[in-house]
Amino acid sequence: MIVLFTDYGQSGLYVGQLHTVIQQYAPGTHVIDLIHSLPRFNIQSAAYLLPAYTQSLPNGTVIVCVVDPGVGGNRPHAVVRADGCFYVGPDNGIFDVLVQQASQYTVFHIDWPLPVSNTFHGRDVYAPVASKIHQSGDLDSLDCKVAVHRPTRLAADLAEIIYIDSYGNAMTGMRVSMLKSGVRLSVDGHSLPRASTFSNVPIGECFWYENSNGLIEIAANQASAAEIFDLDIGVKVSIRN
Amino acid sequence: MIVLFTDYGQSGLYVGQLHTVIQQYAPGTHVIDLIHSLPRFNIQSAAYLLPAYTQSLPNGTVIVCVVDPGVGGNRPHAVVRADGCFYVGPDNGIFDVLVQQASQYTVFHIDWPLPVSNTFHGRDVYAPVASKIHQSGDLDSLDCKVAVHRPTRLAADLAEIIYIDSYGNAMTGMRVSMLKSGVRLSVDGHSLPRASTFSNVPIGECFWYENSNGLIEIAANQASAAEIFDLDIGVKVSIRN
Amino acid sequence: MIVLFTDYGQSGLYVGQLHTVIQQYAPGTHVIDLIHSLPRFNIQSAAYLLPAYTQSLPNGTVIVCVVDPGVGGNRPHAVVRADGCFYVGPDNGIFDVLVQQASQYTVFHIDWPLPVSNTFHGRDVYAPVASKIHQSGDLDSLDCKVAVHRPTRLAADLAEIIYIDSYGNAMTGMRVSMLKSGVRLSVDGHSLPRASTFSNVPIGECFWYENSNGLIEIAANQASAAEIFDLDIGVKVSIRN
Incomplete structure (x- = not known):
């Protein structure tokens, strides 16, 4: 393959x-x-x-x-x-x-x-x-x-938006497995709750979750998180313990 | 397959x-x-x-x-x-x-x-x-x-736009085989003639036809019917006998 | 295949x-x-x-x-x-x-x-x-x-934009192999230098080159030539010896 x-x-x-x-x-x-x-x-x-x-x-x-x-x-x-x-x-x-x-x-x-x-x-x-x-x-x-692979310039995880899918979900370069539990995520000054899946929040509301490939992802239930927060590739997210 | x-x-x-x-x-x-x-x-x-x-x-x-x-x-x-x-x-x-x-x-x-x-x-x-x-x-x-399949909520046919293709053709959820002959179709107050194919109407003009999968579809010859009528998913069409 | x-x-x-x-x-x-x-x-x-x-x-x-x-x-x-x-x-x-x-x-x-x-x-x-x-x-x-193939209406090469790719590179219908050496290309009054590849010009700058399929193509290094020059299918380019 x-x-x-x-x-x-x-x-x-x-x-x-x-x-x-x-x-x-x-x-x-x-x-x-x-x-x-x-x-x-x-x-x-x-x-x-x-x-x-x-x-x-x-x-x-x-x-x-x-x-x-x-x-x-x-x-x-x-x-x-x-x-x-x-x-x-x-x-x-x-x-x-x-x-x-x-x-x-x-x-x-x-x-x-x-x-x-x-x-x-x-x-x-x-x-x-x-x-x-x-x-x-x-x-x-x-x-x-x-x-010889030259010294690496990139960190293993990146607290930025790296991709926006066709639904408007925004992936970060951070693996959820690297987080301490109980952290809070914020983007552009907005604090986002964690949810495990879309239907756990009201329609139109934003949250973050572990996406199906292990990355932190910002989404909205049946809406575009990218539009709601005007997200683009490179926008920083912040993690607070 | x-x-x-x-x-x-x-x-x-x-x-x-x-x-x-x-x-x-x-x-x-x-x-x-x-x-x-x-x-x-x-x-x-x-x-x-x-x-x-x-x-x-x-x-x-x-x-x-x-x-x-x-x-x-x-x-x-x-x-x-x-x-x-x-x-x-x-x-x-x-x-x-x-x-x-x-x-x-x-x-x-x-x-x-x-x-x-x-x-x-x-x-x-x-x-x-x-x-x-x-x-x-x-x-x-x-x-x-x-x-057990629960009682069906959807009718067998639907007089609405359900899809708009990359040409701007707008499909409805109505099968042509369910129509009586001689009916008229209108969308947003405009009455549309029936044609069998694109080249039967002048360039830029709108019509409806049986699409290649049996649905009623609104199209324009070498133009976008969706743009001309500002069509979107969910817009109703009406059938008059 | x-x-x-x-x-x-x-x-x-x-x-x-x-x-x-x-x-x-x-x-x-x-x-x-x-x-x-x-x-x-x-x-x-x-x-x-x-x-x-x-x-x-x-x-x-x-x-x-x-x-x-x-x-x-x-x-x-x-x-x-x-x-x-x-x-x-x-x-x-x-x-x-x-x-x-x-x-x-x-x-x-x-x-x-x-x-x-x-x-x-x-x-x-x-x-x-x-x-x-x-x-x-x-x-x-x-x-x-x-x-019998009827007399051909199209010339073998065409000095027009015929396609714009997802990067904003604009292909013409002219094969580079048909050009005399030392020609200049201009589009919309702008004269473009020839380069062999993207990294030979500064980031954001436009040039023309022989694309990987032999056509004259207008591009910009890490930018969209189509946006910079407002190019569209059918725009003429001119070749001067």
Whole structure:
């Protein structure tokens, strides 16, 4: 199984090209569009979403991870083997939270031998590399070397909005498992109660909860929390003990 | 074949998780995204679209149906076996029109044994249940019991806009087959002519027609009927004999 | 492999129906959504994108091409066999640039024997025809005859914006390979420098480049060129030697 995790936009011309390339390199492979609506150019947001949304994938899954404002520049092409899965993408910070949260990992840098466009490494490098890893089960068929992962710039958790879904629910980069019990959450001066699910609060009211992937998320029952609080990617939340 | 019918939004993080779960429970299954842009939280709209857009699916198809504002609450998990197909989702009214229009059906309630999140039953219950039905061809491997379907609250047809597509065409919940011939349709005080296809009216002009799934639909030739009449989900249409 | 290329919108009810029909006619076929966000009703835009985005598909690929404002009218159903691939869709001009750029091609017109809706020929004709071609490897199982392709109305290249992607990059219908070296590009009175990739210009600045499919494209580094210049489909660009 190859899983795609990008900021390409679901509906445009890029996702389909990834799929066609993968079918040429690894015919019949099951390919899943996990997300293509990552906030554009926002490496930090992708870095926090990546471990939360891939941690339960089965061993051997290959994840193509592309948020890459520096495409065509000289950051290396990386493969991270972490806790049984393979993550393929630019070594530009997108893997920084993943490796912090992983119980074990190795980072590889890849030399890709074929001609490559200046602006679409997802199609020209990462999809072929992912296909080859998927077919062989490892990196044997690739020209790669183990790389030292540079000191991490991102904290393991982030008290900011990192994603807003189509309902207007706003995810933070904080894992609930890292919180002390009894904490309070506030955003833009508003203190929010904790609830376990939507129907525990009146319609239209806001709360925070542990989302289905373990992150703190701000939501409203049958309404858009993002609209109510005018939330956007990067808005800070605060935690008070 | 498993078919997905939800209000999750096409581009976000939810649809891909359904796909990965299904591949874990039923590897290699062909999964089709029929729609993920159902009007949010709107059970009624989904209920009328469901039979219209699944009636021609082949026997044995399993349809995962999720519009579920009460997720985490105590409505039962249901499977409806109707006219050769299996429909899996919350028993919250989403199946009310389906069972009315079906020539035969049975409703089952399911006890799902594994841990479940409070907010994502599509991933944690309905996708696994659908996978098991798809693999066994029936409900044998599930802990289920036949349920009495409570009296139906929704009429078999609804003279309202229930969906607006990306062209701005507006579907109603009325089947054309239920109309007497020679009726007139009006919306917001405007009487609309019937036409059989777009090119039968001048560019920019509005009409109604039998859409390709048997519903009354309001459209305009190369323009957006929804914009012209400021239509939205829930707007009433009237039929005059 | 069957590839879909339409203006249906990714998220609505149409794409999924194409997929279900293909699985009924050709079970197990790998189907790829190349694009469903083609500019609506805009045959010209689709005509220029089609060869650019399908030229590298492997031999035998079947591409379903639908932008069809005249659906239900009397334009023929066509299959174009060009350079090893099969293109299926309405003969309404969508294939005009493809055949000009192809090194060899044949156009066929198809009589489809089964009942057809007035408004969804993609589902009722082109998806079944594509499935049959995919399964047999040719048109043998279809009722078709070679058609004379009428004189082409579209030039081989077009100095206009034909598509704007989700980043705000604006593609033209001009292939870079057709340009003399040293030309200058301007749009709306602004002269744009050429760059090979995004990171070669300062953040926020606009440039033009050869996109990964060989077309002239206007972009900005980590910003939306479409917003900066208020670009839209149909805006002219000019080339000065």
